[in-house]
Amino acid sequence: MKYIEKLRNSGLRPTKQRLQICEVLFDTERTFHFTINQLEQRIKDKIDNKISLATIYNTVHAFEKKGYLKQIPLNSNQTYFDTNVTDHHHFYDLKKEKLIDLENSDVGPINIKRKINGKKIKSIEVLVKLDD
Amino acid sequence: MKYIEKLRNSGLRPTKQRLQICEVLFDTERTFHFTINQLEQRIKDKIDNKISLATIYNTVHAFEKKGYLKQIPLNSNQTYFDTNVTDHHHFYDLKKEKLIDLENSDVGPINIKRKINGKKIKSIEVLVKLDD
């Protein structure tokens, strides 16, 4: 399995549950956005055994910490994650409550002129809200 | 009172509670960021009578709908609001969990090249996360 070493290399034991979640998250044509509840549903659909909700939370947070997932800054009652961990931005369709990836070529370079003493920029995220 | 007509003009009855919340939010030297709990505390400090938490939620949402407050897109268990409703962006200090305003002059113009059919851009918000 290709995910076994990936997990071992990050210090995560390649358990059955984690490997199955890897398949759901990363064996896809395209990257995608999800909430924990949506992921839970996908797992139910694609996998025979049950994975507890607590494990899903644990795994998603472990993967996020390792950089395999990103949280998307958004005001919602649910946390959104992204399997696309490259630097990129988002449209948010307010009506449909849906996120749409903006390719980096869709957004001109972002120039932050101000510095904060002793702080480094870790990420720059742009959210473009869409109306009708 | 200067807030009475402001509220009436937006179709909100100028109740005692709303006027007091206006004072806490808008009678300040500087704009500021807050969570509902932080606002509740400020109200307790500045005002004699009690305002119920439900009223604070109601009022903040009413003010946001009228454009007197903005929500800040951020992944946190609490919702952050901003009394600065002009177009501007934010640093987020991950260590201190603190927001810092970026003046518009601190960020070069943001050029969104992609269009979505029939949708208009309502806002563009940039979040710059800071590390040590």
Add this chain to the structure above:
DNA sequence: ACACTTATTTAGAACCATTATAAACTGCAA
């Protein structure tokens, strides 16, 4: 001023995403 309608406030309950708990289980190194 009065009566009437409608908006607002309120305490408390309900909701629900997320996190904590603690016991059972599993991977893995010795």
Add this chain to the structure above:
DNA sequence: TTGCAGTTTATAATGGTTCTAAATAAGTGT
């Protein structure tokens, strides 16, 4: 195979936010 640390699990607890329904206050017309 044994032991230990890491992981999974069901369930409870937490906590921010929203809902509810009754009490109160504001606006309107008379």
